[in-house]
Amino acid sequence: MKWDTVIGLEVHAQLATATKLFSAAPTVFGAPANTQTSFVDAGFPGTLPVLNREAVLMALKFGLAINGQINDYCFFERKNYFYPDLPKGYQISQYAQPIISNGYLNIEDGNLCKKIWIERAHLEEDAGKLIHDPEKGRSMIDLNRAGIPLLEIVTAPCLHSINEAILYLKTLHQLLRFLGICDGNMQEGSFRCDANISLKPKGSQQLGCRVELKNLNSFRFIEKALTYEQQRQQLLLDQGRPVSQETRLFCENTGTTKLMRSKETAQDYRYIPDPDLLPINLAEFDQRTIKNNLPPLPFTLKNSLQQMGLHKEDIQFLLASPANYNFYAAVVAQGSVDHNLLVQWLRGSCAAVLKEHKRDFSDPPFTAQDFFKLVNALQKETITAFRAKKFLAAAVTEGSNLADLVAQEEIQTLVPSASIEEFIEGLLRNNPQQVYDYQQGNEKIFGYFIGKVMHFCKGQADPKQIHALLKKFLH
Amino acid sequence: MNSFSISEALTALSKGTLSSVELVTNCLQQIAQHKKLNALISLVDAGHALAQAQEADSLRAAGKGSIFTGIPIVHKDNFCTIGLRTTCGSRMLANFVPPYEATIVHKLTQAGAITLGKTNMDEFAMGSTGETSYFGSTLNPWHQQYSPGGSSSGSASAVAAGLALAATGSDTGGSIRQPAAFCGVSGLKPTYGRVSRYGLIAYASSFDQAGVIAKSAEDLALLLKTIAGVDDKDATSLCYPVPDYPSLLNQSLRGVRIALPRAFFQETIATPEVRQAIDAAVHVFVDAGAQIIEVELKYLHLWVPCYYLIACAEASTNLARYDGLRFGLQVQDTETVHDMVMHSRSLGFGSEVKRRILAGTHALTAQNFSASYLQALKIRRLIQQELLAIFTQADLLIGPTTPTPAPRLGLAMSNNSTTYDSDIFTVGANLAGIPAISIPVGFHRQLPLGMQIMASHFAEAKLLNAAHQYQKMTDWHKYAPPQKEKKI
Numbered sequence: 001m002k003w004d005t006v007i008g009l010e011v012h013a014q015l016a017t018a019t020k021l022f023s024a025a026p027t028v029f030g031a032p033a034n035t036q037t038s039f040v041d042a043g044f045p046g047t048l049p050v051l052n053r054e055a056v057l058m059a060l061k062f063g064l065a066i067n068g069q070i071n072d073y074c075f076f077e078r079k080n081y082f083y084p085d086l087p088k089g090y091q092i093s094q095y096a097q098p099i100i101s102n103g104y105l106n107i108e109d110g111n112l113c114k115k116i117w118i119e120r121a122h123l124e125e126d127a128g129k130l131i132h133d134p135e136k137g138r139s140m141i142d143l144n145r146a147g148i149p150l151l152e153i154v155t156a157p158c159l160h161s162i163n164e165a166i167l168y169l170k171t172l173h174q175l176l177r178f179l180g181i182c183d184g185n186m187q188e189g190s191f192r193c194d195a196n197i198s199l200k201p202k203g204s205q206q207l208g209c210r211v212e213l214k215n216l217n218s219f220r221f222i223e224k225a226l227t228y229e230q231q232r233q234q235l236l237l238d239q240g241r242p243v244s245q246e247t248r249l250f251c252e253n254t255g256t257t258k259l260m261r262s263k264e265t266a267q268d269y270r271y272i273p274d275p276d277l278l279p280i281n282l283a284e285f286d287q288r289t290i291k292n293n294l295p296p297l298p299f300t301l302k303n304s305l306q307q308m309g310l311h312k313e314d315i316q317f318l319l320a321s322p323a324n325y326n327f328y329a330a331v332v333a334q335g336s337v338d339h340n341l342l343v344q345w346l347r348g349s350c351a352a353v354l355k356e357h358k359r360d361f362s363d364p365p366f367t368a369q370d371f372f373k374l375v376n377a378l379q380k381e382t383i384t385a386f387r388a389k390k391f392l393a394a395a396v397t398e399g400s401n402l403a404d405l406v407a408q409e410e411i412q413t414l415v416p417s418a419s420i421e422e423f424i425e426g427l428l429r430n431n432p433q434q435v436y437d438y439q440q441g442n443e444k445i446f447g448y449f450i451g452k453v454m455h456f457c458k459g460q461a462d463p464k465q466i467h468a469l470l471k472k473f474l475h
Numbered sequence: 476m477n478s479f480s481i482s483e484a485l486t487a488l489s490k491g492t493l494s495s496v497e498l499v500t501n502c503l504q505q506i507a508q509h510k511k512l513n514a515l516i517s518l519v520d521a522g523h524a525l526a527q528a529q530e531a532d533s534l535r536a537a538g539k540g541s542i543f544t545g546i547p548i549v550h551k552d553n554f555c556t557i558g559l560r561t562t563c564g565s566r567m568l569a570n571f572v573p574p575y576e577a578t579i580v581h582k583l584t585q586a587g588a589i590t591l592g593k594t595n596m597d598e599f600a601m602g603s604t605g606e607t608s609y610f611g612s613t614l615n616p617w618h619q620q621y622s623p624g625g626s627s628s629g630s631a632s633a634v635a636a637g638l639a640l641a642a643t644g645s646d647t648g649g650s651i652r653q654p655a656a657f658c659g660v661s662g663l664k665p666t667y668g669r670v671s672r673y674g675l676i677a678y679a680s681s682f683d684q685a686g687v688i689a690k691s692a693e694d695l696a697l698l699l700k701t702i703a704g705v706d707d708k709d710a711t712s713l714c715y716p717v718p719d720y721p722s723l724l725n726q727s728l729r730g731v732r733i734a735l736p737r738a739f740f741q742e743t744i745a746t747p748e749v750r751q752a753i754d755a756a757v758h759v760f761v762d763a764g765a766q767i768i769e770v771e772l773k774y775l776h777l778w779v780p781c782y783y784l785i786a787c788a789e790a791s792t793n794l795a796r797y798d799g800l801r802f803g804l805q806v807q808d809t810e811t812v813h814d815m816v817m818h819s820r821s822l823g824f825g826s827e828v829k830r831r832i833l834a835g836t837h838a839l840t841a842q843n844f845s846a847s848y849l850q851a852l853k854i855r856r857l858i859q860q861e862l863l864a865i866f867t868q869a870d871l872l873i874g875p876t877t878p879t880p881a882p883r884l885g886l887a888m889s890n891n892s893t894t895y896d897s898d899i900f901t902v903g904a905n906l907a908g909i910p911a912i913s914i915p916v917g918f919h920r921q922l923p924l925g926m927q928i929m930a931s932h933f934a935e936a937k938l939l940n941a942a943h944q945y946q947k948m949t950d951w952h953k954y955a956p957p958q959k960e961k962k963i
Contacts, residue, residue: 087796270844
């Protein structure tokens with residue numbers, strides 16, 4: 001290819017504070033329109049913004065986690081423009097002095113390993129939402145989202161392939177969640193991405209003309225949009241035609257990008273330091289303590305899990321969300337346990353039954369302590385896998401207590417050997433043809449007999465025991 | 476009773492020679508008789524006010540009163556009052572009824588004050604003659620062809636005419652002090668951050684300060700003690716202890732160092748009558764033992780342009796929220812949101828407001844920012860430093876409040892820059908964030924003249940003390956406008 005691809009990414013992450021960046025209104029997603037909107041959020045006359053300290057703390061955590069420069073003297077500025085979802089006619093943001101600058105994130109998968117430079121991360125308030133109702137010929141404004149804290153994270157134009165871009169986004173997404181500062185829910189708008197992409201002649205130092213892409217609502221769509229745009233630009237450049245600097249929207253239906261607005265007349269936001277807010281007093285925050293108390297971060301966790309001998313897919317599962325990892329860690333903290341067995345069960349039956357009932361590890365219907373008991377029992381073989389699965393299902397659907405189920409099972413006598421033997425004898429006596437077929441070499445009959453014995457035992461017998469007994473009787 | 480100060484009223488109330496009902500009734504009568512002054516935009520229901528007065532009398536009788544129990548006051552119409560229309564003197568907010576109230580209103584109400592109404596003002600506090608109000612000009616109670624000043628036009632006029640015993644005001648470039656001077660009453664602009672701005676509808680955020688207008692420095696001290704203090708709803712309010720101002724008014728003036736800037740007293744800056752009145756006032760201080768220090772104000776010529784540039788820039792963004800979508804004037808039957816917002820703002824704002832928004836917007840554009848706004852910020856710091864340096868050698872800085880007595884109504888509209896220039900003495904305190912007071916020091920042809928005293932940050936006690944001492948030795952503050960209109 002005669003063109004190099006250059007990508008820069010801007011992520012807006014909603015910080016998981018209880019209240020908004022400048023007011024005490026709550027930030028819960030999905031509330032009825034305008035029920036989580038204070039007069040400050042709605043820009044009513046005479047109201048004033050007051051900074052939410054928790055948001056600053058979260059931004060600091062991010063800055064420390066990416067080894068960024070924490071800017072001791074930083075302040076808020078007003079970004080001025082008129083739009084119905086912007087109640088004050090300006091957005092309180094940061095421009096000249098962001099809270100964080102010059103950090104980095106290491107990305108790696110099997111094939112590549114790279115350091116991605118994050119030029120800046122700054123705090124700003126989110127805007128409201130417009131809901132269009134073409135049928136009734138009107139648009140409606142919901143200000144619940146107005147004022148929610150955002151951390152805008154901007155990379156340098158240092159991503160050189162779409163793979164790198166997606167890997168960076170996934171790594172960033174994971175980091176934010178493991179820091180506990182953003183829930184990363186893209187459907188709810190907690191993690192939003194705009195991409196800038198340009199092409200330049202291979203090996204050239206000079207960047208080409210970039211196009212901004214918006215409306216990218218999932219990793220899959222981001223990949224599609226970048227791919228399409230890369231091809232579109234390549235086609236133009238191959239024909240000797242220039243790429244215009246513009247903003248394009250991604251259309252999910254067609255998988256293409258189309259022009260939203262031309263950036264030749266870039267908007268002048270007339271930034272002005274916000275006179276209602278003091279510069280952020282970072283001296284209040286003990287950065288060293290904050291850094292030491294950061295939760296264990298994905299790349300550290302990955303290393304330790306690798307050292308424990310877990311497989312790549314298992315590690316991926318555990319690090320897919322903080323809830324997954326935290327639950328695993330909580331179980332491990334209960335005592336000695338077979339890690340592989342534990343992860344196998346978490347990733348397999350446990351995850352499956354949770355997913356089936358639209359739940360996850362953030363709020364499981366059993367405690368880590370109870371789950372530890374289950375895995376222990378499996379390890380000691382005092383319960384069977386079959387029964388264990390049933391117990392998990394019961395915990396999810398009926399709210400039964402997992403530990404009680406396990407305990408009961410261990411007390412209950414399994415079907416005594418004598419009874420099984422008696423049954424097997426009768427079974428074989430009543431099915432002489434099958435016995436003969438098996439002895440002639442039809443292995444499948446064995447499975448048929450196993451099934452019959454299991455059914456008789458109602459799952460309350462050790463499969464290995466059944467297997468051994470049957471073999472004994474058949475030979 | 477018309478010229479009762481709060482202190483006098485409180486004495487009479489506690490003695491039982493006066494009741495709140497009588498006081499409020501009297502004020503309501505004054506209001507009715509002085510409708511022509513157009514000092515009030517909104518008036519509360521008389522029955523409601525009298526009921527409050529009755530309750531105040533009962534509370535006092537039971538020994539349960541607070542500082543201002545039963546004292547009738549009015550609020551400038553840019554302070555949000557719950558359930559009571561708050562217009563900012565503008566068509567844009569002509570029907571805006573706030574569901575929350577300004578902290579200063581809350582504090583005064585909690586202290587027992589009875590709100591009688593909302594006072595007229597220059598639109599969005601932009602103006603110094605009262606003539607930019609959508610609700611018509613306020614008249615000066617001393618002479619009805621003359622301006623009461625602005626932007627707290629109605630507040631000063633109301634106190635002078637006895638419509639209430641005190642009024643709240645806001646001061647961004649002199650909007651409390653200048654009308655106080657023109658109306659012969661006392662007005663205080665506290666240190667920036669001394670009083671909460673929550674609920675004060677913003678004009679220029681880094682200058683705006685809530686303050687009070689009353690008949691005497693003694694009254695101002697009482698009022699300041701109640702309204703001062705940090706507010707967690709205003710991030711620019713400061714956590715600084717509130718002294719017991721009323722108990723600090725009796726320090727001797729002996730040895731007090733008073734700075735007189737040479738530039739404040741040169742011939743061209745103020746009319747002879749103003750300069751003479753200030754001279755006479757300074758002599759009173761000297762006779763009481765104060766020392767005079769002459770100082771320079773190298774940057775005085777930059778005060779007015781620096782103020783207007785920054786104030787207009789801040790105003791342009793503060794007023795961007797008036798788009799007709801959530802509150803305020805909304806023009807109907809437009810095709811697009813853009814049209815609706817454009818027409819609502821065009822119709823809702825008067826010409827002075829538009830002028831300042833445009834000037835401010837211009838100053839903040841990318842190509843002008845460095846040379847205009849940023850440069851003004853730097854100059855502001857120089858102006859502040861120069862003033863603060865004076866206060867390392869002096870306790871107070873004295874000068875005229877205004878270059879002239881009140882102008883005739885109708886002059887200002889024809890010549891903006893002259894009007895802006897008349898703020899020369901007052902804008903410095905807003906630029907530096909320091910406290911300043913204006914008190915009456917004489918008359919010229921029955922029009923009041925005012926003197927301004929400034930001090931360093933949080934030195935309101937010094938200001939009030941000096942003003943009170945002066946008012947003990949003189950009686951300019953005791954004059955009230957004639958009840959019948961006087962023609963010049």
